[in-house]
Amino acid sequence: MEKEERIFIRIQKSRKENWKKLCSKKRISLSSLIINSVENRIFNDERRMVMAFIEKQGNVFIKIETNINQVARIVNGQKFISEKLLEDFSNTLSEIEKLKKEQNMIFSRIYSILGK
Structure with missing residues (x-):
């Protein structure tokens, strides 16, 4: 199994809060939102x-x-x-x-x- 890596990104606090609200509504993690969006996969x-x-x-x-x-x-x-x-x-x-x-x-x- 491949070792996981961390990626640090800088975004505005308000944008992060919006992303977290979206994740909460969709009942998914922030990591899942970002990875699936980037890889164009279904949530x-x-x-x-x-x-x-x-x-x-x-x-x-x-x-x-x-x-x-x-x-x-x-x-x-x-x-x-x-x-x-x-x-x-x-x-x-x-x-x-x-x-x-x-x-x-x-x-x-x-x-x-x-x-x-």
């Missing part, structure tokens, strides 16, 4: 927001899948589904499949950004 607070978004998206699709299973259970119990209802259900499933593929592409891009 930890942004990473947390992205992960929360991903988790929320997963929950949305779980609810959709549950609803699909409920419809299937009803149809299996009745042993009948109207032509119109079947067509609507198929269209909905196709739309969900498209959205899921799009979501996965977005997640792939997000993960590549998070990895930096």
Whole structure:
């Protein structure tokens, strides 16, 4: 493991206080703010927001899948589904499949950004 070095910089006291307020609001350290800004990396607070978004998206699709299973259970119990209802259900499933593929592409891009 590489030994850490210190860098001393001179800035106005008011600027330092503004940076510290920003860090406090973002719940990150001043070192993290400076290093990630210089290296053009994503901040930890942004990473947390992205992960929360991903988790929320997963929950949305779980609810959709549950609803699909409920419809299937009803149809299996009745042993009948109207032509119109079947067509609507198929269209909905196709739309969900498209959205899921799009979501996965977005997640792939997000993960590549998070990895930096």
